[in-house]
Amino acid sequence: MRGWKPAPHVLLLLPAVIVLAAVVILPLLLSLYSSFTPFRLTRPDSIYTFIGFRNYQRLFTDKEFWIAFGRTVLLLTVALNLEMVLGLLLALLVEKATRGQRLLRTIMMFPMMFSPILVGFQFKFMFNDNVGIVNNALQSLGLTDRAIPWLIDGQLAFTSILIAEIWSSTSVFAIFILAGLMAMPREPLEAAKVDGCTPLQSFRYVTWPFVMPFAFIAMTIRSLDIARAYDIVKIMTDGGPAKRTEILWTLISRTAYSDARMGLANAMAYVAILLSILFTVMFFRQLAKARQQIGAEW
Amino acid sequence: MATVSLKNLVKKYGNLEVVHSINLDVKDREFVALVGPSGCGKSTSLRMIAGLEDITGGEIHIGDRVVNELPPRQRNISMVFQSYALYPHMTVAENMGFSLKIAGRSQAEIDAAVADAARTLGLGELLERRPSQLSGGQRQRVAMGRAIVRKPDVFLFDEPLSNLDAKLRMQMRTEIKKLHAQVQSTVIYVTHDQVEAMTLSDRIVIMRDGHIEQVGTPDEVFRRPATRFVAGFIGSPTMNLREATVDDGKLVFGNGDTLPLPAEFRDSVTAGQKVVFGLRPDDLYPAGHGIHSGEAADVHTASVPVTITEPLGNETLVFVEFAGDDWIARMLNPKALQPGEKIDLSFDLSQAHLFDAATEKTLRR
Numbered sequence: 211m212r213g214w215k216p217a218p219h220v221l222l223l224l225p226a227v228i229v230l231a232a233v234v235i236l237p238l239l240l241s242l243y244s245s246f247t248p249f250r251l252t253r254p255d256s257i258y259t260f261i262g263f264r265n266y267q268r269l270f271t272d273k274e275f276w277i278a279f280g281r282t283v284l285l286l287t288v289a290l291n292l293e294m295v296l297g298l299l300l301a302l303l304v305e306k307a308t309r310g311q312r313l314l315r316t317i318m319m320f321p322m323m324f325s326p327i328l329v330g331f332q333f334k335f336m337f338n339d340n341v342g343i344v345n346n347a348l349q350s351l352g353l354t355d356r357a358i359p360w361l362i363d364g365q366l367a368f369t370s371i372l373i374a375e376i377w378s379s380t381s382v383f384a385i386f387i388l389a390g391l392m393a394m395p396r397e398p399l400e401a402a403k404v405d406g407c408t409p410l411q412s413f414r415y416v417t418w419p420f421v422m423p424f425a426f427i428a429m430t431i432r433s434l435d436i437a438r439a440y441d442i443v444k445i446m447t448d449g450g451p452a453k454r455t456e457i458l459w460t461l462i463s464r465t466a467y468s469d470a471r472m473g474l475a476n477a478m479a480y481v482a483i484l485l486s487i488l489f490t491v492m493f494f495r496q497l498a499k500a501r502q503q504i505g506a507e508w
Numbered sequence: 509m510a511t512v513s514l515k516n517l518v519k520k521y522g523n524l525e526v527v528h529s530i531n532l533d534v535k536d537r538e539f540v541a542l543v544g545p546s547g548c549g550k551s552t553s554l555r556m557i558a559g560l561e562d563i564t565g566g567e568i569h570i571g572d573r574v575v576n577e578l579p580p581r582q583r584n585i586s587m588v589f590q591s592y593a594l595y596p597h598m599t600v601a602e603n604m605g606f607s608l609k610i611a612g613r614s615q616a617e618i619d620a621a622v623a624d625a626a627r628t629l630g631l632g633e634l635l636e637r638r639p640s641q642l643s644g645g646q647r648q649r650v651a652m653g654r655a656i657v658r659k660p661d662v663f664l665f666d667e668p669l670s671n672l673d674a675k676l677r678m679q680m681r682t683e684i685k686k687l688h689a690q691v692q693s694t695v696i697y698v699t700h701d702q703v704e705a706m707t708l709s710d711r712i713v714i715m716r717d718g719h720i721e722q723v724g725t726p727d728e729v730f731r732r733p734a735t736r737f738v739a740g741f742i743g744s745p746t747m748n749l750r751e752a753t754v755d756d757g758k759l760v761f762g763n764g765d766t767l768p769l770p771a772e773f774r775d776s777v778t779a780g781q782k783v784v785f786g787l788r789p790d791d792l793y794p795a796g797h798g799i800h801s802g803e804a805a806d807v808h809t810a811s812v813p814v815t816i817t818e819p820l821g822n823e824t825l826v827f828v829e830f831a832g833d834d835w836i837a838r839m840l841n842p843k844a845l846q847p848g849e850k851i852d853l854s855f856d857l858s859q860a861h862l863f864d865a866a867t868e869k870t871l872r873r
Contacts, residue, residue, distance in 0.1 A: 395591070395593070397593030398593050398595050398596070400558075400560050400587075400589070401594075401654075402595075403560065403579070403580040403581065404559075404560070404580045404581070404587045405586070405658070406607050406658075407581065407610055411610060416595060419595075419597040420596070503596075
């Protein structure tokens with residue numbers, strides 16, 4: 211070993227680099243490599259067959275994949291928008307509370323404290339067409355006399371998943387927007403009143419621009435969340451009925467583990483990650499713009 | 509352009525009454541300052557006029573309308589806040605034109621009004637900047653621009669200069685005065701700084717604990733303070749105020765020192781009455797170093813020891829011991845004095861004030 215003497219900074223960074231390489235970089239490279247092979251878990255030696263971009267080429271013409279991709283984007287768009295509107299309303303209401311606001315804030319966060327798996331089970335139970343509370347309530351109220359097949363009809367199942375997703379995560383928006391509202395200086399609002407704003411105009415021109423960056427942070431977090439959504443869907447419908455609620459990660463996990471086609475699944479995963487990166491970049495741009503707009507010092 | 513009147517105005521927070529039935533008439537185009545220590549109710553009163561606080565009792569008239577129930581936007585007022593309260597996400601031009609935009613004016617009209625205000629306030633180059641890119645003085649100017657753009661009936665200023673440093677404050681004070689001369693609008697100006705109130709306003713309203721102590725021109729409140737509080741609040745350095753007892757044409761202080769009873773008050777006090785004697789530092793000076801150059805009518809001289817001196821260059825504040833207490837005297841054309849040195853001190857009693865010790869009201873008739 212004489213003569214080989216690495217510079218101190220290299221030496222000091224080495225342990226971290228080794229750990230990172232072992233747990234992140236190597237698996238990443240391996241999975242990337244395997245996406246260029248027909249690797250099947252049932253035939254381990256298939257990992258040595260290099261097939262170039264054939265998996266990716268196949269994906270581009272794979273209708274099932276693109277439907278799942280589109281459905282994920284749809285889920286993401288609808289859920290994010292509804293969550294933001296509901297979260298905003300919730301935050302505005304809680305901010306108005308003069309007493310017990312702390313308690314309300316805690317209660318508001320309850321849904322976030324449950325594991326998504328449990329949320330999935332709970333909603334699966336609630337939306338059950340025979341014994342679920344939803345049908346029970348609708349029938350008792352006389353709104354319908356038939357058992358609505360919530361999780362069996364394709365569109366209704368998607369809606370049910372959406373509701374579960376929104377229930378569990380609206381508070382993310384509410385908390386962030388509430389933080390924005392509470393950090394907001396009062397004087398510009400008073401100035402707006404004097405300047406002739408109705409309450410609605412005050413919100414539109416003063417409050418909203420101020421809380422927008424906070425909403426974008428929540429958007430970024432939630433878009434990543436939903437782009438990798440898996441657990442709630444897995445439990446509630448498992449992509450069914452007849453793949454009507456199949457989203458990216460249920461499809462990927464099915465391809466990888468049930469069908470054991472790891473190479474193809476890895477190719478799908480890399481395309482899926484592009485989606486997440488896209489949304490993150492988009493929201494961060496918006497965030498930067500909004501921050502600059504309000505002259506934020508953070 | 510409008511008058512503003514407060515009639516028996518009351519403000520309560522729960523059971524706590526913070527403004528006690530005050531009355532005030534502000535004339536059209538008048539500049540009125542509400543001044544007083546913090547917590548005296550001046551800002552609360554202003555915010556009630558603006559419509560930002562509910563009115564518990566009484567009435568506010570702007571022009572010939574009772575505005576109690578009107579929201580701020582229907583009162584045709586504009587307000588300049590202590591913290592500027594600019595909209596952080598709008599440019600200077602957008603900030604200034606915002607009220608017109610809300611009122612639905614055309615863009616051309618807004619641009620013209622903003623350009624006009626920017627010219628008045630020297631904001632021309634800053635129109636495209638955002639508030640975060642401006643200095644404190646510039647922000648305050650934008651806040652004033654926002655106020656004048658909408659040509660309101662009444663301008664309300666809530667301690668607009670308190671966040672600025674001393675030098676900038678003086679400069680902005682002058683600008684506000686010029687601005688008022690230009691726009692010729694009714695102004696109600698809240699401040700805790702008596703110098704601002706004195707220099708800017710046509711009339712000063714001195715408030716304390718939710719009451720109005722005195723309303724008058726700067727000259728009136730300075731020369732003829734109605735109460736002991738006003739006497740102590742207006743003027744810098746503050747007036748020397750000491751308790752004394754009237755006895756046979758003399759004022760007897762706690763330690764037995766005496767001063768002749770000022771001629772003006774001879775008929776308004778009775779022997780044995782407890783009073784508060786007030787004399788401004790301007791009217792108390794080492795013999796030969798006063799403002800009135802020895803021609804004043806009623807000067808009493810006593811030999812007293814100097815405690816300390818505070819030289820200011822053009823003048824020196826001399827602390828002297830009299831009647832068992834430190835009094836502040838102002839020495840013009842100063843010469844060096846040593847602590848402990850005995851000097852001849854002139855009391856110009858023609859300028860003295862007497863207040864009843866119990867009611868604290870002036871005994872001047």
